[in-house]
Amino acid sequence: MAGAGSACLTVGLLTAVYAVLASVHGARGAGRQWVVSGRRAVYCLAGLMVAAFAILESAFLRSDFSYALVAQGSSTDTPTFYKVTALWATQEGSLLLWSTLLSLFASAVLFLTRRSLREIAPWATAVLAVVGGFFLLLMVGWENPFDTLANPPAEGAGLNPLLRHPAMMIHPPMLYTGYVAFSVPFAFAVGALITRNTGADWIRATRRFSLVAWTFLGTGIMLGALWSYTELGWGGYWAWDPVENASLMPWLTGTAFIHSIMVQEKRGLLKVWNVCLVCATFALALLGTFLVRSGILDSIHAFGDSTIGVQFLVFIGLVVAVSAGLIISRLPYLRSEAKLDSLLSRESFFLLNNLVLVGLCLVIFWGTFFPLISEALTGEKASVGPPWFDRLTTPLALVLVLLSGIGPVLAWRKVTWSSLRRVLVLPVVVAAVAALALATLTSAADSTPSLIMFTFVAFTLAVIGQEFARGASARRTMTGEPLPGALVRMMGRNRRRYGGYMVHAGIAVLFLGVAASSAFLDQRDLRLRPGDTFKVDGYQVKYKRATARLADDRAGTGAPISLGAVLDVSRGKERFTLHPSRNYYATQDPSKGVISRFFEGEANSEVDVRWGLRKDFWLAVRPDLSSLEGAIAKGDREFRDSPGDTQALVIAALADRYRTNPPPAAFRAIVSPLVVWIWIGGGFAVLGALVALWPSPEARLRRVRSLYAARLGRELSRA
C-alpha cells in the first residue's frame, strides 16, 4: 500500500496546483464554473490526504517495518496507544498530519462559504491550496512518509520514550490543528486584500475558525506544559524553551486578533492592524511548525534535525513578503470607517490589550531567536535564559490580567466616569480586601509581583462574577424569570460575550497558578539510601525501598526495565506513598552489548505527583547504575551468544540486584502551591471558548430575527 500512499501525495500535489490555477482563473472572470471546480479540487485534496493518513496509520498499527518511517519510529512492543501517536512523532508524519488537517479545514470553510464571499472565496481557495501544495511538495520532494526499505528489519527502533505519555497522544494534533486553522483567516484576509473587499465580511465568515485555532493551540500548549511537568523530570511546566515559545507566539498574536476583529466588526476600525495580525499569526504558526523539528535552536522538545529547513524558511519569507506587499498596496482601502469616540471605551482597551499581547510576543521572539542573532553578530551563540524572560514578561502579564478584568466592564464607544465608578466599586473593594488578607495572613507579600498578580486576579474574577450577576438580574427584571433561569438564558442568548468572560476568568485563574507555583515552591535535590528521611515544605519523607519492574512500568509505556523507589510522605494527619521511577528502553545501537543495550539506551523519568487543590507534591528519582556497570559489562561478554531467554534472565537478575541492594539514588522533591489551577483555569478557558463557539439553535435565531425584524419594521414605518 506504500505505492498507493505515495500516489495520494503526488496526485494531491497536482490537485493543489489545479485548485490554485482553477480558482484564480475563475476569480479573474473566466466563469464561475472554474471557481466551483477549484473548490471541488480542495475537497478531493482532503479525500486524498485522509486516504494517505489512513494508509500510514494502518502501517504503524500493523508494525509494517517495510515502511522506513514505521521501522524508525515504532516497534512491535510499542503499546497500541503509542503506535497511533508514533506517526506524528516523525518529521514526515507531522508534515502529513499538517496537510491532512489543512485540507479538512480548507474544505470545511469553503463548504460553509460556498454561498457567500463570492469574490474573496476563490482567492482564499487559491491561498489555502498554495499552503497545502507547499506541504505536499515537501513530502513528495524531500520527506516522503511512504518511503520503503528494501530489507525491512525484524524489529523497529521504537517510539522515543519521552513521547510515551498520554498528553503526547493529543498535544501535537492540538497544536497542529491550531496552527492549521489560523491558515483559514489568513487565506480569507489575503483574499479580501486582493479583491479590495476589506469590510468585515471575511471576518464574520472566518471568526469561528480563528476561535477554533485559538482554542486548539491553547489546549495544545497546556497539554505540552502538563507533559513537561509530569514527564521531563525537571519539575517545571514552562522553561521558555524555543519550541514552547514558538507555540506561544502565534497564540498571543491570535489572542490579539480575536479581540481586535471585534473592533473592526463593530466599528470598522483597526483594519490594517487586523490584517497585519492575522498574517503575523500565520507566519508564526509556520515558524512554530518549523522550529519543532528543525534543530536550529537547542530545545528539549526538538526531536531530530530537519532536512527541509531552507524550504521552510523560503516559504515563511514568501508569506511575510507577499503579505507585507499586499497590505502596503491596499492601504487606501484599509482606512478606518470611524474614529475612536472616547479613550474610555471597550475598543480603546482592546487596542491596549493588543499592544500588550504583541509586546509579549516581541519579547519572546527576541529572547527565542537571541542565540541566532548573537551568533550572527558576534560569532558566539548566547542564550538569554528563563530569568530574562521572567523579568520582561512578568510586568506585561500583570497588565494583561488587569486589562482582562477592566475590559468586560466597559461598554463600546463611550463610558462615562460615573458609570465606570459604579461598575468598578465592588471589584476594587474585593481586590483590596484580597490583597490585604493575603499580605497579612499569608506569605504572599514575600513576592511583590505575585501579590500584585493575586490582587489583579481577584479583581478580574470579581468583575466577571459581577457581570454574570448583573446580567442575570437585568434579564430577570425584563422577563420576570427566576434568577437561575435568567442566568442560563442570558448566557444562551449572549454566548460570545459570556463565553469570552469565562475565558477571561480561566486565564486569570491560570495566572494565579503560575504566580503561586513559581514564586512559592519548595524544592530539594538530594541523594538517599533506603531508610533515609528528609523534609520539604513541612512534609516528612522517607525512602522506604527500591523497586525494579520488568516490562511492567507504571505508565504502561512498554519499557523493558523500570527502576524506582517507594517513599512514604506525611504531614500531620496527611499520609501518602509515592512511586517515582525511571524507565530504560533498549537501544538498537549495534555497538552496545546484548545486556548493556537495555541499560544504555533512552531513559526517562516517570514522575509521581500527589495532586492537590492547595499544593502538589512532585517527586522524581534517578537511580545510580554505576554499581551495576561491572556486572553489565560481564553480562555483555559472557552472554553475547546466549539465547534471548537467557539474556532476559540475566537482565532480571541485574534488576533484582538493584532492588535488593540499591546504591544511593538521586531524588528531586518539589512542593508547588496551586499549580493544578494552571490546568483547571486553562480547562475553564477552553470551556468558555466552546460556549462562545457553540452556534445558537436555528429556531431561536429565526425567532430573534423575526422579533427584531418586526421591531425594526415598526421603527422604519415611523421614520
Add this chain to the structure above:
Amino acid sequence: MGYALAFIILVALVAMAVLIPLTRPGADLAKDEARIEELKAAKEAKYREIRDAELDHRMGKTSEADWRVLDRELRGEAIEVLRQLDKLEGRAPES
C-alpha cells in the same frame, strides 16, 4: 497496490470530480445570492450589537442618553441592511 496503478485511478477520480462543474456553466450561485448571504450575516451581527448595547445599558455601563443615541444609530444601520436585503430578495421595501 502499485504506485502507477494507484496514480492512474486517483487522477481519473479527481479529474472526474473537478471537471464536471466545467461542463455546467452557471452551476455556481449568482452574484446576488452571495450578497444576500453576506447581508444576512451582517444583519445577525448588527442585531447582536443592538442586544449587546441594550444589555450594557441595563447593567449600568452606559447612561440612558448615550444608549439612546447608540441604539438609534445601530438600528439605523440594521434598517439599511434590511433595505438592501429586501431589494436583493425582490421584496418591496417597507414604507
